[in-house]
Amino acid sequence: MDIIFYHPTFDTQYWLKALLTALPGARVREWKRGDNQPADYALVWHPPVEMLQGRDLKAVFALGAGVDSILSKLKAHPDMLADNIPLFRLEDTGMGEQMQEYAVSQVLHWFRRFDDYQALKQQARWEPLTDYQREDFTIGILGAGVLGSKVAEALAPWGFPLRCWSRTRKDYPGITSFAGADELSPFLQGTRVLINLLPNTAETVGIINRGLLNQLADNSYVMNLARGVHLVEADLLKALESGKLKGAMLDVYSKEPLPPESPLWAHPRVAMTPHVAAVTRPAEAVSYIARTITHLEQGESVTGRVDRQRGY
Numbered sequence: 001m002d003i004i005f006y007h008p009t010f011d012t013q014y015w016l017k018a019l020l021t022a023l024p025g026a027r028v029r030e031w032k033r034g035d036n037q038p039a040d041y042a043l044v045w046h047p048p049v050e051m052l053q054g055r056d057l058k059a060v061f062a063l064g065a066g067v068d069s070i071l072s073k074l075k076a077h078p079d080m081l082a083d084n085i086p087l088f089r090l091e092d093t094g095m096g097e098q099m100q101e102y103a104v105s106q107v108l109h110w111f112r113r114f115d116d117y118q119a120l121k122q123q124a125r126w127e128p129l130t131d132y133q134r135e136d137f138t139i140g141i142l143g144a145g146v147l148g149s150k151v152a153e154a155l156a157p158w159g160f161p162l163r164c165w166s167r168t169r170k171d172y173p174g175i176t177s178f179a180g181a182d183e184l185s186p187f188l189q190g191t192r193v194l195i196n197l198l199p200n201t202a203e204t205v206g207i208i209n210r211g212l213l214n215q216l217a218d219n220s221y222v223m224n225l226a227r228g229v230h231l232v233e234a235d236l237l238k239a240l241e242s243g244k245l246k247g248a249m250l251d252v253y254s255k256e257p258l259p260p261e262s263p264l265w266a267h268p269r270v271a272m273t274p275h276v277a278a279v280t281r282p283a284e285a286v287s288y289i290a291r292t293i294t295h296l297e298q299g300e301s302v303t304g305r306v307d308r309q310r311g312y
């Protein structure tokens with residue numbers, strides 16, 4: 001079995017070695033321009049079109065959770081990957097735990113009013129504030145898939161009212177499930193902390209806009225952990241100014257790296273990280289991919305296949 005690997009920034013040598021260890025007998029090579037030799041599987045992130053074009057592969061693995069960038073490249077170059085070649089993505093592989101850490105720590109930061117105390121400290125003001133109550137702190141998670149459900153699971157023991165919104169109804173213990181476009185408004189009403197973990201698709205681009213933000217509870221918070229295109233940044237800034245929103249925690253942006261002129265940098269109630277909420281953990285990813293390839297080779301069923309029509 002031949003495997004080709006391409007990632008613009010990862011430590012390729014580490015991956016090649018780890019893949020060889022996990023799949024003894026496989027031939028694994030870094031793909032370089034001009035390499036047209038046959039391959040069975042391709043592991044990629046932001047691949048050049050020529051890497052995949054015309055290849056008769058058994059499967060392609062995206063080396064991340066989101067497949068928006070490869071699907072948009074496929075749209076521009078439909079001959080890059082034949083329709084019958086399955087595209088897989090990483091399911092969790094350590095990203096769930098990272099999202100849990102991120103979301104829980106930020107929710108508690110807001111709930112315990114550390115944002116307010118930070119602002120008071122800057123003015124050298126000693127001022128105990130009224131506690132927030134859990135029942136006024138409903139958390140709504142947009143997207144209840146692999147990562148959204150992990151975040152919900154980690155928040156559940158803290159006792160906040162929890163709800164999620166997804167395409168189809170979920171049956172997660174202790175979490176109210178809202179499903180489909182018709183239930184988006186009821187999901188938003190009463191939500192105090194909105195956490196976004198949707199995939200980037202034609203249906204979800206720009207979903208966190210003025211109309212959506214206006215439906216949240218007053219003094220709400222927004223955490224965007226999915227993709228920058230989900231959020232209309234100008235609408236977020238207006239909602240912060242109007243007082244509708246109390247704060248935002250952003251990991252992803254309409255343009256990355258975020259340009260220096262973006263007003264988000266200087267906004268006192270916007271906290272930011274540079275698209276690091278959950279990164280690919282090589283060891284977990286390699287064992288996931290190796291396991292999936294082994295199942296595919298044995299004709300067994302696997303999960304993680306992207307529905308290219310649906311867009312995730």
Ligand SMILES: NC(=O)c1ccc[n+]([C@@H]2O[C@H](COP(=O)([O-])OP(=O)(O)OC[C@H]3O[C@@H](n4cnc5c(N)ncnc54)[C@H](O)[C@@H]3O)[C@@H](O)[C@H]2O)c1
Pocket residue numbers: 065066067091092095142143144145146147148165166167168180181197198199200201203204225226227251252275276277278279312
């Ligand atoms: N910031 C980061 O570091 C980082 C890291 C990993 C993943 N991500 C992002 O997180 C996203 C989610 O990852 P995942 O593994 O949980 O994906 P997933 O496919 O397992 O879950 C997606 C969820 O969104 C819901 N959904 C999709 N379209 C919908 C629609 N139109 N209406 C209602 N619900 C809809 C699905 O029902 C599902 O519950 C990824 O696509 C990626 O963009 C970001």
Ligand SMILES: O=C(O)[C@H](O)CO
Pocket residue numbers: 063064065066067278279280
């Ligand atoms: O989708 C992912 O895996 C991360 O956001 C990295 O882009």
